[in-house]
Amino acid sequence: xxxxxxxxxxxxxxxxxxxxxxxxxxxxxxxxxxxxxxxxxxxxxxxxxxxxxxxxxxxxxxxxxxxxxxxxxxxxxxxxxxxxxxxxxxxxxxxxxxxxxxxxxxxxxxxxxxxxxxxxxxxxxxxxxxxxxxxxxxxxxxxxxxxxxxxxxxxxxxxxxxxxxxxxxxxxxxxxxxxxxxxxxxxxxxxxxxxxxxxxxxxxxxxxxxxxxxxxxxxxxxxxxxxxxxxxxxxxxxxxxxxxxxxxxxxxxxxxxxxxxxxxxx
Numbered sequence: 001x002x003x004x005x006x007x008x009x010x011x012x013x014x015x016x017x018x019x020x021x022x023x024x025x026x027x028x029x030x031x032x033x034x035x036x037x038x039x040x041x042x043x044x045x046x047x048x049x050x051x052x053x054x055x056x057x058x059x060x061x062x063x064x065x066x067x068x069x070x071x072x073x074x075x076x077x078x079x080x081x082x083x084x085x086x087x088x089x090x091x092x093x094x095x096x097x098x099x100x101x102x103x104x105x106x107x108x109x110x111x112x113x114x115x116x117x118x119x120x121x122x123x124x125x126x127x128x129x130x131x132x133x134x135x136x137x138x139x140x141x142x143x144x145x146x147x148x149x150x151x152x153x154x155x156x157x158x159x160x161x162x163x164x165x166x167x168x169x170x171x172x173x174x175x176x177x178x179x180x181x182x183x184x185x186x187x188x189x190x191x192x193x194x195x196x197x198x199x200x201x202x203x204x205x206x207x208x209x210x211x212x213x214x215x216x217x218x219x220x221x222x223x224x225x226x227x228x229x230x231x232x233x234x235x236x237x238x239x240x241x242x243x244x245x246x247x248x249x250x251x252x253x254x255x256x257x258x259x260x261x262x263x264x265x266x
Contacts, residue, residue, distance in 0.1 A: 014054045018057070027045070063090070081137050086099050141165050144163065152175040162176060197211065225257050
C-alpha cells in the first residue's frame, strides 16, 4: 500500500465487509512477534483492516494456482444468482464471458458464490454472511427454485413442484407442468421430509433409491444430487468402480440431472 499507492487506490470503490473480524485479525498479527513483519511499516491498523476486508470481499478464485487474486475491473460486476456473465481465470488473467443477452445500459453480473446448485435460503444466507447484502435477483424473489424439486402429486402428472424463491406463500407451490397448487397438508409433509433428509442425506445408491420410492422428491432435488456427486467422487477413486463402468454411470446420471438445474447456456 505504501510502496505502490496507485494499487491501493484501486481498492477505494470496493466494498469492505466484515471489518470487525478484519480488525481482530490485524490486532492478532500486531501482537504476534513473528507475524507482525507481514504488515509494512507505516500502514495504520485501520487501513490494513480495510485492505484485508476488501480483498476478502472482492477477490476471485484462481483456478490453476489455488488461492485468490484481486481484479479491480471484475470487482465492478454486480452479483446475481441468475447472472448474465460467467468468469474463469487462467494464470494471472480473468476472463468474463457474456452468457445471456445484455441490454444497453444494464449492468454486468456474475455469481459471486458459484451457487447454481444451492437452494435459495442457503445462497441468500451465504451472501449475507460473506458479502453483507440480501440478494434480490429474480432467482431469489420470483423464479421457481429448481434445486428444490418435488414430484407433483396429481394423478397422471409427471411434473415437478419447485417452490418460488423461499416458498413463503401457498401460491408459490405450483407444478411446473400442470400448474396445480400443492395442498397445504402435502406441502407441510414435503417440508418435514425435506428437513429430515437434509439432516441425514442418503449415503449410498440403495438409500437414494429408497428415498425416491416414497414419491416425494425428484432426482434433481439438491439433497439427492449432492449425494450422487459424493458417491461419484468416491467411485472415481475406486479402481473397481472405474473398471466396471459404475463410476461413469454415476457421473452420466449427475450430468443429466445437472442439466435440469443449470441455465440454458453454461
